Amino acid sequence: MFEKSARLTLIATAAMVSVRPISILLLFLLRKIELVSSASAEQFAYEGFTGANLTLDGAAAVTPSGLLALTNDKHTKGHAFFPAPLRFFHGPASSAALRSFSATFVFAIVSEHAQLSDHGLAFVLAPSSNLSDATGAQYLGLLNISDNGKPSNHILAVELDTVLSPEFRDIDSNHVGIDVNSLQSVESHTAGYYEDGTGKFLNLTLMSRRAMQLWVDYGGQAMELNVTLSPLDVEKPRDPLLSTTINLSKIVNSTAYIGFSSATGLSIAYHYVLGWSFSLNGAAPALNSSNLPALPRLPHQKRSLSETLVIVLPFATAGFIIALIIAVFMVMRRWSRYAELHEDWEVEFGPHRFSYKDLFHATKGFGSRQLLGIGGFGRVYRGVLLESNLEIAVKRVSHDSKQGMKEFIAEIVSMGRLRHKNLVQLLGYCRRKGELLLVYDYMPNGSLDKHLYDQSRPVLSWNTRFHIVKGIASGLFWLFTETSRQAMFFLTVR
Numbered sequence: 001m002f003e004k005s006a007r008l009t010l011i012a013t014a015a016m017v018s019v020r021p022i023s024i025l026l027l028f029l030l031r032k033i034e035l036v037s038s039a040s041a042e043q044f045a046y047e048g049f050t051g052a053n054l055t056l057d058g059a060a061a062v063t064p065s066g067l068l069a070l071t072n073d074k075h076t077k078g079h080a081f082f083p084a085p086l087r088f089f090h091g092p093a094s095s096a097a098l099r100s101f102s103a104t105f106v107f108a109i110v111s112e113h114a115q116l117s118d119h120g121l122a123f124v125l126a127p128s129s130n131l132s133d134a135t136g137a138q139y140l141g142l143l144n145i146s147d148n149g150k151p152s153n154h155i156l157a158v159e160l161d162t163v164l165s166p167e168f169r170d171i172d173s174n175h176v177g178i179d180v181n182s183l184q185s186v187e188s189h190t191a192g193y194y195e196d197g198t199g200k201f202l203n204l205t206l207m208s209r210r211a212m213q214l215w216v217d218y219g220g221q222a223m224e225l226n227v228t229l230s231p232l233d234v235e236k237p238r239d240p241l242l243s244t245t246i247n248l249s250k251i252v253n254s255t256a257y258i259g260f261s262s263a264t265g266l267s268i269a270y271h272y273v274l275g276w277s278f279s280l281n282g283a284a285p286a287l288n289s290s291n292l293p294a295l296p297r298l299p300h301q302k303r304s305l306s307e308t309l310v311i312v313l314p315f316a317t318a319g320f321i322i323a324l325i326i327a328v329f330m331v332m333r334r335w336s337r338y339a340e341l342h343e344d345w346e347v348e349f350g351p352h353r354f355s356y357k358d359l360f361h362a363t364k365g366f367g368s369r370q371l372l373g374i375g376g377f378g379r380v381y382r383g384v385l386l387e388s389n390l391e392i393a394v395k396r397v398s399h400d401s402k403q404g405m406k407e408f409i410a411e412i413v414s415m416g417r418l419r420h421k422n423l424v425q426l427l428g429y430c431r432r433k434g435e436l437l438l439v440y441d442y443m444p445n446g447s448l449d450k451h452l453y454d455q456s457r458p459v460l461s462w463n464t465r466f467h468i469v470k471g472i473a474s475g476l477f478w479l480f481t482e483t484s485r486q487a488m489f490f491l492t493v494r
Contacts, residue, residue, distance in 0.1 A: 042086070045277035045284075047291040054259070055081045055129050058141065066293035068273040070121055070262035077141035080273070081129040081259030086280065088125075089254045098249040100220040102284040103258070105276040106232060108211045108295050109162060112268040117162040117207035121262035121271040122179070123216055125156040129257040136263035138165040139183055153181040154253050157261070158216050158227055160191070162207045162269075174206055176214075176229060176241055180251055187244045193230045194239040204229060211274060211295060213287070215240075223247050232289055267311070270296075352428040354439055359394055359430055361386055366396070373447065382442060391442035392427065398435060422475035 046052055048066030056062075060070050060078030070078040088098050103123065111117040122140050135144040142157055157179040164173040168184045177185030192203040204212060215228040215236055225248070226240035258278060262271040274292040277285040362383030363370045372380045378397040385392060430437040445451075448468065451460060460468075 043277075043279040043282065043285065044082070045275075045287065047275045047287055048293045049273075053083050055079075055083050055257075057130075057132070060260075060262075063293075067295070068260075068276075070260055070271040070273065071264045072268075072270060074118065074264050074266060074268050075136065077134065077136035077261070077263040078271075079129070079131055079141060079259060079261050081124075081126075081257045082278070085255040085257050087255050088252050088280070089249070098218070098220050098223075098247075098252060099280050100218055100282075101278070101280050102215070102217045102282065103276070103278045104213060104215045104284045104287065105260075106211055106213045106274040106287060106289070106292060107160065108209065108272045108274065109160070109207045110209045110270040110272065110295065111207050116267055118264040118267040118269040119163050119262075120159060120161040120206065121260055121273075122157040122159040123214070123258075124261050125252055125256045125258055127154045127253045127256055129259065131261060134261070137265040138163065138168065139263065141261040141263040142179075143183060149182040149184070151181055154251060154256070155179070155181055156248060156251055158214070159183075159185065160206055160214070163265070176227060178225065178227060178242055178244060178246075180246070186246070187242050189241050191229060191241075193228070193234070193237045193241060196235075196238050199239065204231065207269070209295070211289075211292070215284070217283075218248060354428050354430045354437070356430050356432055356437070358385060358387075359383065359437060359439070362392060363394055366394075391444075393440045393442045395438045395440070396435060397438065420475055420478050422471045423479075 049062045049068045050066040052062065052068075054062075054068070056079070058078040059072050059076040060068070060080045061072070063069055068080055070080060072078075088101070090099065105123065107121065109117060109120065119137055119140060122142060124142065126142075131141060133144060133147075134141045139145075139148070140157075140159060140161075142155060143153065147153060159177045159179055161170060161175055161177060162173055164170045165183070168182075170177075170185075171188050172190055174191050175185075175188050176191055177188035179185050190203065191206050192201055194201055206212070211232040213230055213232055213236075215226070217226045217228075217240075218224070223245055225242075225244055225246050227242040228237055228240040230237055260273060264271075272295065274295070275287040277287055279285065360366065362385050363381040364383075366381050370381045370383060372382050372393060374380075378395050380393055380395045383392050383394055384390070424443060425441040427439045427441065429439060451457060
């Protein structure tokens with residue numbers, strides 16, 4: 001439109017130059033100045049902001065390298081606006097539709113700590129560039145608690161938020177949202193983009209310290225607002241991240257300021273804009289990434305030791321307490337697992353006592369696979385002592401520790417001194433609360449009843465049976481002739 005008008009002006013100038021050369025020349029120059037001024041108000045592009053005549057306030061500043069830094073510390077807010085308001089209606093706002101517009105900008109969020117960010121930034125259409133009454137932190141420097149949600153705000157914002165604020169019903173701590181007169185987004189989505197061709201959604205981390213590009217496109221006729229995000233090295237995806245139908249003519253004033261707002265809270269985060277372009281009634285000019293200023297590798301400021309301790313110490317203390325509780329719990333659990341019952345009178349039987357821990361590990365925790373059999377007095381488990389590699393059989397017997405236990409243990413120990421080929425050797429014992437464990441030599445041939453009654457085994461011949469009877473008789477005769485003590489014992493076949 002501007003080029004056509006300029007060509008018409010040039011034709012008119014050529015036709016009249018012979019009549020009034022000086023006056024026509026002045027008219028030509030004035031017309032050209034008007035065209036340039038109109039064009040700059042409706043379309044612009046910044047690839048770096050050195051020399052840009054932006055309206056800045058708060059912490060916002062242009063760095064020597066050309067970066068637009070909206071924040072530079074904790075508890076700060078910053079704003080940057082195009083210096084002149086733009087006319088978003090062809091005629092009076094009451095009788096005209098909002099004009100289409102397109103904006104794109106390259107941004108980066110660089111936090112002091114890689115895994116900790118603080119709030120974010122927003123692209124804004126506002127009736128004024130003066131947002132001094134706005135609150136920082138979760139309000140992003142846009143509104144405050146008293147005016148949040150009021151239709152009289154006439155604010156449209158696209159937020160890039162890195163903190164989950166429950167009061168605004170944020171979906172997560174890494175999202176893009178469309179805000180209308182309120183910090184509670186009308187539409188929001190986890191940051192990312194849809195890959196062309198596959199349609200696969202790929203996540204992006206806003207606080208990754210990497211440059212990304214955002215597009216905001218509004219069609220005045222269709223009243224459709226699209227928001228698209230991608231890494232800087234990826235072309236604009238065909239499918240937008242957010243798309244919603246919204247009549248902005250009811251929200252945006254006839255003239256409005258466009259720009260950025262940002263805020264931080266408890267921690268330091270740097271919100272940078274590297275480049276920005278905008279157009280009314282057309283696509284925003286493309287930004288050449290090779291012309292954009294470079295991001296700093298690290299934040300410009302470092303925390304003092306005291307500030308670091310304020311943040312780190314509570315977490316470290318809480319972590320230490322939790323670790324201590326877990327350690328105490330593990331020790332108590334281990335102690336209860338291997339706890340034994342000891343009494344003073346057992347000192348004299350010390351060499352015949354096994355620790356429960358050794359028996360527990362020898363039988364693999366008294367697992368079902370180690371079970372040899374179940375008798376009237378308890379269960380018998382097979383085990384192997386780790387230090388000596390000796391195969392043992394452990395019988396677990398319930399007992400009452402207050403009734404005759406001393407005499408019973410004395411008899412068990414005396415049995416341990418007996419040696420006979422037809423007696424199972426009793427090696428010792430272990431006591432726990434309500435339980436007695438007897439330790440014997442392991443007999444690989446099994447018990448006599450299995451040989452006599454197990455139908456899967458071959459039938460014993462009478463010679464074998466007679467040999468077994470003689471062995472039993474020999475063991476009984478030896479017991480009653482060599483000692484007058486009664487004892488618990490098992491008979492075996494050798």
